[in-house]
Amino acid sequence: MASTQVNPTRMELTRQKKKLATATRGHKLLKDKRDELMRQFLELVRENKALREKVEEGLEAVNKNFVLARASSSDQALNTALLAPKQEVYLNADTRNVMSVEISVVTTSTRSADEGDIYSYGFAFTSGDLDDAVKSLQELLPDMLRLAEVEKSCQLMAAEIEKTRRRVNALEYVMIPDAQEKIRYITMKLDENERSTQIRLMKVKDMMLEEARQERLKEDYGTAG
Amino acid sequence: MYKIAVVGDYDSIYGFAALGLSVFPADDRETLCAVLRRLAESGYGVIYITESKAALVQDVIEEYRERRLPAVILIPGVSGNTGAGIAQVKKSVEQAVGSDIIFTD
Numbered sequence: 213m214a215s216t217q218v219n220p221t222r223m224e225l226t227r228q229k230k231k232l233a234t235a236t237r238g239h240k241l242l243k244d245k246r247d248e249l250m251r252q253f254l255e256l257v258r259e260n261k262a263l264r265e266k267v268e269e270g271l272e273a274v275n276k277n278f279v280l281a282r283a284s285s286s287d288q289a290l291n292t293a294l295l296a297p298k299q300e301v302y303l304n305a306d307t308r309n310v311m312s313v314e315i316s317v318v319t320t321s322t323r324s325a326d327e328g329d330i331y332s333y334g335f336a337f338t339s340g341d342l343d344d345a346v347k348s349l350q351e352l353l354p355d356m357l358r359l360a361e362v363e364k365s366c367q368l369m370a371a372e373i374e375k376t377r378r379r380v381n382a383l384e385y386v387m388i389p390d391a392q393e394k395i396r397y398i399t400m401k402l403d404e405n406e407r408s409t410q411i412r413l414m415k416v417k418d419m420m421l422e423e424a425r426q427e428r429l430k431e432d433y434g435t436a437g
Numbered sequence: 438m439y440k441i442a443v444v445g446d447y448d449s450i451y452g453f454a455a456l457g458l459s460v461f462p463a464d465d466r467e468t469l470c471a472v473l474r475r476l477a478e479s480g481y482g483v484i485y486i487t488e489s490k491a492a493l494v495q496d497v498i499e500e501y502r503e504r505r506l507p508a509v510i511l512i513p514g515v516s517g518n519t520g521a522g523i524a525q526v527k528k529s530v531e532q533a534v535g536s537d538i539i540f541t542d
Contacts, residue, residue: 299457303439364508370533
């Protein structure tokens with residue numbers, strides 16, 4: 213697979229060996245990262261699934277309550293009742309680093325100290341159904357916020373896992389085999405060169421010996437004759 | 438300090454106003470796009486959007502998927518559960534694992 217030509221030199225060999233060492237080390241590290249991310253992701257995604265089912269179920273009930281509330285009081289009364297909310301929810305998002313993925317950890321704070329302070333209307337003009345509906349929604353809110361946090365973390369981690377997996381695969385199936393192939397090619401080439409040099413030397417030596425023999429023969433002949 | 442927004446058809450979301458979440462009723466694609474973009478740029482940490490409306494602006498939601506904030510979360514509206522919310526979770530699993538191993542049961 214020596215598709216790209218490399219110089220069969222000792223310097224190149226050292227370079228390729230270094231590259232292989234780095235790639236192997238990187239591969240090991242990334243593989244560990246991927247495994248750990250995957251473990252945490254699976255934990256989180258299970259929670260995500262459970263929360264989502266709970267929230268969707270809860271919201272269905274809440275929506276029913278709101279439909280009832282809407283049916284039993286006039287639109288104007290409802291709109292006025294909810295026009296000026298008393299309560300406000302803020303999010304504080306800190307980041308937590310999970311295997312180099314920055315995920316948010318959300319804490320909430322409300323404007324007034326009493327979290328249950330949610331009825332922004334007098335009870336005179338609205339039906340009791342609205343109170344129930346608002347209350348059931350308020351009870352669901354912590355789960356909804358947790359869902360938002362978990363689901364976002366899952367999305368971010370999924371993206372990171374995908375990226376890491378690609379890198380691991382690229383190292384495992386492209387970079388490392390490529391470097392190994394190049395090292396093999398260079399080693400073989402260098403060995404081949406060495407052998408051919410040796411053969412050449414032997415040949416030269418043979419020729420020189422032959423020459424010396426001829427000379428000696430000639431000399432012997434000369435003295436004899 | 439981030440705020441929380443709820444986007445969707447008025448009937449599904451007006452109740453959230455009582456809890457102090459900001460509600461943004463929107464019906465057609467253009468308004469939804471504009472609202473989403475404005476919210477994402479102006480300090481909203483979590484945006485809940487009803488599944489039926491989310492279907493209209495899939496591409497915009499996709500854009501925010503890999504950003505740290507805001508978190509765009511699908512919720513069922515009054516018209517019922519379309520399963521789009523669960524599909525998002527499924528998608529994460531598929532992206533990470535390569536195949537769906539959580540929802541096969």
